Amino acid sequence: MNLETHPVWALVITFGMMSLFAVGGANAAVPEMHRIAVDVRHWLTDKQFADVFAIAQLSPGPNVLIVTLIGYGVAGVFGAVAATLAMCVPTAVLAYYVNGILKRSSASRWPAIIQAALVPLSIGLMGASALVVAQAADRTWVAILLTFVAAALAFATKLNPLWILLAGGCLGFTGLI
Amino acid sequence: MPSDSRPANVAAPDIPTSDSPKDPPSVIALFLAFAKMSLAGFGGVLAFARRALVEEHRWMTAEEFNETYALCHFLPGPNIVNLSMVFGSRFRGIPGGIAAFCGLVGPPMVVVMILAALYARFGEIDALRRVLAGVSCAAVGLLIANIFKMMMPLVRRRDIAGFLLMIVVFAAIGLLRLPLQAVLLPAIPISIGITFLLRWRAQS
Numbered sequence: 549m550n551l552e553t554h555p556v557w558a559l560v561i562t563f564g565m566m567s568l569f570a571v572g573g574a575n576a577a578v579p580e581m582h583r584i585a586v587d588v589r590h591w592l593t594d595k596q597f598a599d600v601f602a603i604a605q606l607s608p609g610p611n612v613l614i615v616t617l618i619g620y621g622v623a624g625v626f627g628a629v630a631a632t633l634a635m636c637v638p639t640a641v642l643a644y645y646v647n648g649i650l651k652r653s654s655a656s657r658w659p660a661i662i663q664a665a666l667v668p669l670s671i672g673l674m675g676a677s678a679l680v681v682a683q684a685a686d687r688t689w690v691a692i693l694l695t696f697v698a699a700a701l702a703f704a705t706k707l708n709p710l711w712i713l714l715a716g717g718c719l720g721f722t723g724l725i
Numbered sequence: 726m727p728s729d730s731r732p733a734n735v736a737a738p739d740i741p742t743s744d745s746p747k748d749p750p751s752v753i754a755l756f757l758a759f760a761k762m763s764l765a766g767f768g769g770v771l772a773f774a775r776r777a778l779v780e781e782h783r784w785m786t787a788e789e790f791n792e793t794y795a796l797c798h799f800l801p802g803p804n805i806v807n808l809s810m811v812f813g814s815r816f817r818g819i820p821g822g823i824a825a826f827c828g829l830v831g832p833p834m835v836v837v838m839i840l841a842a843l844y845a846r847f848g849e850i851d852a853l854r855r856v857l858a859g860v861s862c863a864a865v866g867l868l869i870a871n872i873f874k875m876m877m878p879l880v881r882r883r884d885i886a887g888f889l890l891m892i893v894v895f896a897a898i899g900l901l902r903l904p905l906q907a908v909l910l911p912a913i914p915i916s917i918g919i920t921f922l923l924r925w926r927a928q929s
Contacts (some may be wrong), residue, residue: 554884564790567802568907571913575868579898580905587902591773599848603840609763609833610770613804616834620841628838636830640810641800644822647796663799665920668887671875672894678868679899685861694859698866703873704862710767716736720859721852 556630557625558589563615572670574612578677581618585714591622598684606713612636649710691725749816750784752824758782759809759828770805770829778812785812795893806830888918 562584570577578601585591589705592600604614612635619631650659686692698712721724750758762773771794778785785793797807806829813825847853879887890912897908 551743554759566905569909570803571799571909572842573791575871577905579902583902583904596848597845598861599854599857602864603844603858604837604862605864605867607833608765608767608828609837610766610803611851612806613833613837615828616837617841617844621845623839623920628834632830635747635801636806639800640806640822640826641864642802642812643797643800643807644814644819646800650796659796659799660748660859661920661924662917663795664914665916666799667875668859668879669731669894669909669916670889671872671879672891673898674868674872674875675891678865678872679895681861681868682865683860684902685865691862692901695869698863699869699873700866702867702870705733708767709769709867712897713860716859716861716863716866717744717856718859720855720857722903723855725856725858 549663555652556627559619559627559631560634561624562589563619563631564638567638568642570635571666572673574610574614575677576673577675578614579680581614582680591618596621598599598681601681602685606710618645657671663725665723688725694719694725750782752817752820754829755813755817755821756824759813759825760832761828763829763833767834774805774808784816862926886923890916 566577566580566584582597586594586597587636600614600617603617604611607613613632615631615635616628620628623630682692682695686695694716698716701707701712702709737902762777766773775790779787779790792810793811797804797811800807803837807824809825809829810822812822812882814822817824865917874890878884879891894908894912897903898905
């Protein structure tokens with residue numbers, strides 16, 4: 549077994565690094581996941597990536613579980629667990645230590661400044677996520693229309709997002725998309 | 726309902742009126758509470774976490790929750806996963822953090838693995854392909870709505886520097902498809918510098 553080329557090792561390296569740069573959470577890291585999983589490593593096709601994104605949104609639990617699906621596709625159950633832990637553990641450990649440091653040095657204003665500084669970056673990253681998935685998912689005019697209607701509903705109403713996703717699934721089932 | 730209001734029906738005299746947490750939850754209680762909110766959390770766990778930790782168990786006040794969430798939000802990675810670790814460790818040290826983390830990530834991970842196995846087996850079936858195509862279009866829509874909600878405070882503040890940074894990051898990652906590190910390693914210090922300067926100028 550060559551460690552360098554072993555697929556589970558590649559998953560751990562990929563998502564372990566990504567974990568520390570995923571400013572704004574898992575949805576902001578979607579373009580980077582797409583770049584590595586589709587363009588660089590060829591773990592998934594573009595279409596499969598859009599599917600995996602959809603399944604992750606439909607599932608309970610944190611959105612970060614999209615990496616579980618990618619890991620499963622690469623190396624089964626072992627790959628799924630390895631990818632998930634690689635994406636979650638480094639940043640959780642960091643959070644634990646930073647929390648300890650901040651509690652000792654109280655009234656620090658740096659967290660507020662850093663958080664405010666990261667907000668525009670997260671929004672830009674999430675915009676890129678939407679673009680990357682849309683390029684794979686929105687292949688017809690009806691599909692683009694569905695995306696805009698879903699966006700308008702989610703923006704303007706307090707409708708549970710799950711209903712919007714399920715409505716999209718039903719429309720897809722009828723073959724309109 | 727305002728998050729800081731006391732439930733009117735708990736009139737029992739032995740309930741302390743202070744905001745401090747009552748009995749610290751056990752490791753098992755932490756695991757179970759996070760597993761429950763995670764499995765209920767379709768479309769994001771945050772709202773369920775707030776409800777469970779602040780309103781149901783009253784392990785935290787609304788302000789403490791907001792502070793902890795802000796801390797986890799400025800750190801990289803999945804925010805709610807960070808929150809589970811920080812929250813659990815506040816009550817029961819590292820074992821508590823690990824218990825909350827495992828509760829949050831473990832059970833839904835099993836669900837997702839089952840879905841992944843089904844997708845690997847049946848992913849090529851035409852009806853399922855059509856359903857997933859519809860769901861992914863709607864999911865992109867939800868993401869767009871979320872982006873606009875996050876943009877509203879920038880619009881209200883007329884934060885031009887923020888908008889420029891946002892557009893540069895969007896173009897570099899979304900259009901040019903540059904690696905994440907290559908974009909964020911310069912973008913993060915630049916953004917922190919600008920934010921710091923603007924606040925410092927606003928104060929003086």
